[in-house]
Amino acid sequence: MGAIRLGKIFGIEVRLHFSWVIIFFLVGYTLSFFYFPEQYEGLPQSTYITMGLITTFFFFASILFHEMSHSLVARRNGIPIRFITLFVFGGVSSIAKEPDSPNVELKMAAAGPAASLFLGVFFGAVGVVAAVAGAGAPITGVAAYLAFINVLLAAFNLVPGFPLDGGRLLRALIWKLTGSIQRATKIAADFGRGVAVLLIAGGLFLVLTNYLINGLWFIFIGWFLDQAARGSYQQVVVSQALSRVLVRDLMTPDPVTMPDDLTLRRAVDEYFLVHKHSGFPVTRNEEPVGVISLSDIRHVPQGEWDTIRVSQVMEPLGHGAVVEADNHVTDLLTRLHDRETDRLLVVDRNHHIAGIVTNDDIARYLRVQVALR
Ligand SMILES: [Zn+2]
Known part of the structure; x- marks a missing residue:
């Protein structure tokens, strides 16, 4: 629902969820008018806006890179990917079916955070090289932020709550141990809902302690994760119940x-x-x-x-x-x-x-x- 088609990369259609339009402005605005001016004082406002726009663009590209890695590994393991939808804090690949084995799931789930970590190191290196070469704050600042955000993206996605990547890794491990994808999904989804509760509680705490915007972010992400955890468990239950029916x-x-x-x-x-x-x-x-x-x-x-x-x-x-x-x-x-x-x-x-x-x-x-x- 509510997605813009951007085009195809490696034959996989990329869609942009409408929430991304809001995120794009929000991230760009926060970086251009608050984050960069506070971190790197004394530059003209136009420089901050340019830094903000470039950073937002690469932030978006980083999420796409993360999601593409999942999709390409999935496809190499015989799981067709129909399209990728880029969401608020990540993306969702529309896979035509659940992976057949826990090993495939492990590889698929690990690909995204690995890609983000790689980007984190890459942008970090760019920042260091730029600093050594005597580049100014606009370049090192952008590189440092992108390094930070990619490591954060990897870390957040590794939180062991299904359907986050970490939750998928957890599910694959339990699936491997118990042999039951349904039970594994149940446990991993419960973890996901637990994480969601923690995020919402943390968000409420932030709101009450005057960090309104950050608090609302936490609440929103928590709510989103809760919905996703419930939905994906039901999906597995339904497809299991229907898998032998003609x-x-x-x-x-x-x-x-x-x-x-x-x-x-x-x-x-x-x-x-x-x-x-x-x-x-x-x-x-x-x-x-x-x-x-x-x-x-x-x-x-x-x-x-x-x-x-x-x-x-x-x-x-x-x-x-x-x-x-x-x-x-x-x-x-x-x-x-x-x-x-x-x-x-x-x-x-x-x-x-x-x-x-x-x-x-x-x-x-x-x-x-x-x-x-
Ligand atoms: Zn991921």
Whole structure:
């Protein structure tokens, strides 16, 4: 949600979360008007602003470098990365699946902090060389700050609370010891929530002791971490619960189908009002050609319902609108998510309609599973 697409690096799409726009200004502003003027007195304000902008840019690039390292290691281990979203204090790589083994997770998780540490040392070295060469405060100051912030980034990400990198390392270790990714995630996520509570408590303390801005930062990051820890645990539980389920287990079989040359008027009168489903597979000569739902019809003014036909407004098949009955439900979830649709047509091996499956079917299945446990 709320992300700007920046482009592709090494074939991985990079997105910028909207929060980054705020962060960019906030970091740039704080550096240009408070941090640099206090650290390096006696320079013109324009110099501070230039230092602030350059530092903010490299700060952003450093986070991208950190995140790219995770992604490239993941990809080398056979885990496809769809995109990276750069967030407030780091990034999130959208990985298509959980790593298969704790060893892969270890490598992936370690790559980010290692990259940040490397940058910390690199900028530190740049600062030292610049100082030796007699460069002024603007250059050494920027390098010193970038060295500091990268080491801080590595340290923060190594905090052992899932889904931070340190939490992932912790999870991989427990996973290795217990053999259960679910239990490992539970423990690592609990650590994450513990860290979140500490951050929020620390933030409240800072607010009460007159460090309002720093305090709010701590509270915000703590809240964010708490949300992420809960979300990622639930995700693992759900994908575990669904990992052995096939699409045919939760689809609605033998759905009522609709011929594609029907007018919208007849589609509404004879199908939507009679069968009370919100969507139907569409066929031409008994072959599936698309899916139509109420929302496709809602866009058409009622006056045109007698002339426009189902084939003109349905969502045609192809581009992954069909899923095979023997596929795993986890594939289905990715497909539904990617397409931002709520129903897919299910076909058997001979490409005959076997059923229809919706988000609600998955939710219902999970409710039953939870109730039975
Ligand atoms: Zn990381």
